[in-house]
Amino acid sequence: MTRDQTAQGPQGERNVTRRKVIVAGGAAVAAVSVGGTIAATANAAQQAAASGSASGEACYRLTSETTEGPYYIDADKLRQDITEDREGIPLTLRLKVIDSETCKPVRNAAVDIWHCDALGLYSGYEDSSGGGGTPLTGAPTDAPTGTPTDAPTGPPPGGGGGHQEPTDDERYLRGTWRTDKKGFVTFRTVFPGWYRGRCVHIHTKVHVGGTWTDAGYEGGTTCHTGQFFFDEESVLASAEVEPYSTSTTERTTLTEDTIYDQSGTAGGLLKLTYRKNAIGRGVLGTITMGVDPEATHEGTDL
Template sequence: MHFANLLPIVVFATAVFAHPGTHGELVDRAVHEARILQARKCANEIAQFEQMRRELRDPQLKKRQTATTTAPTPHYTTIQNSTCITAPEVVEGPYYIGNEYIRYDLRETQPGVKLVLDVGVIDTTTCRPFTNAFVELWAANSTGVYGGYGAGGDVKEDTFLRGGHFTNDQGIVELTTSYPGFYQGRTAHIHAMVHKNSQQQSNGTIISASGTLTHIGQFFFDEPWNDKVYATSPYTLNTQRRTLNSQDGILRSAGAAAFVNLQNLRNSLNDGLLGYITVAVDGSKAYTFQNKNVL
């Protein structure tokens, strides 16, 4: 693992356990407003997109809906928080590591509540699914530690809860991770990137600097779900001070931030959670990496 400018990063991450200041992470508000207006043009397509994904997972849902003549075609006049990111783009933060593994299951041996994320990506320039986009996720584990950094910013070779895969011809990818833990200054969240035209290495990792980085964002979770998860082991072993959604500066500054739409995967929390999120991406945009660390 290669860490560029390691000392400043580790010192900063240790001194301020939250991510860099909210003003530094958020891009110009005018860009944010323009992105919201652009995404609204695709509101109906996004609603239909999520409905289609639910039907793919639950065929009985489609049968139940087609059995009634009163079921309307999904139509929203505004983008819903639970279905689409409308937050400003943010930089990747101090815990990003490039060139991670291409895989569907990111957990490795990490304990925690299983979280299956159904991620749909839609291009707001066309209002069509974004196919063959590499969706990359990374998050803290149950005790608030990131793979590759360890407690207190110690550098490690760990790759847990990092990686991603490509969207299919319907713009969908399903990734399995663990429900993220909290750490001082940050509420539960998962970092996300969307890349296009990315190349792969022979060892099964992505070449992060290849292609175009079209989106950087974060997924959040409603507080009642955080409460349920954090009352279970191993999350109860987390000794850091918990930061609530209402106290998270990045979430507050992001405005209409992206919240994952959650439900039990089967009968109980012990069986895991299923989450839906649709990421609205401006396919014409290109962002740059601030963090040069690579696996």
């Protein structure tokens, strides 16, 4: 399918929205180390990936498309370190983007990521995100009792629904960076927390066909909108570390989540590497995303 065909719909030709990523302070933020162990692991992963490319890489299925969610902000900062002042377990996120049909790397794509902080708050939406509940002691085991009497407020607990306009000027844990010639992009952030109705996750978009300028990234189309997920073992381990351990928000498990399709890597499940019983020192998360560069997936109609 060509881009022209993809752009056509029942209502006629689709207008491609111009997007512009603003460079914070006129320059990209330098990446910071998350500890010798994780840095060494990331380097080893990069070398292994390069070796795999040379020997032939198995083709990937298309990575699952998901809803954009209510907290996306178009015009994020062009940077690899998105942590700002947020406390939490250091997370190095190393992503690879490939064409799912040819298995060739998608170079110069703009990859967005955004997620909540350790206590479930999204920048730009601190007044409306987050929630309350009981302290985390493991997977939820009790079924709810009684009949709800109050109309729900705030965003849908499943993370879907239409886009909401930002309520504040904060932009932590949001950023955009380009894939290299091998399709790789790396971000520095913190392990996300959880909030009402959703398991631990990170949102992502992949944009292609645009132009990189001194001001950022302009034009193009969004060929993938998805989410990355974390296994239960790692989430329970993170819950023993501050500030996650102070959360009073009831947690939704991976198997209970309404967005994750339970398909493993194809559904966005990250491969996580960290020192057992010492997750607080840092985590490396890796995944290969199989996308269709000719498609358009904004994630607003799911």
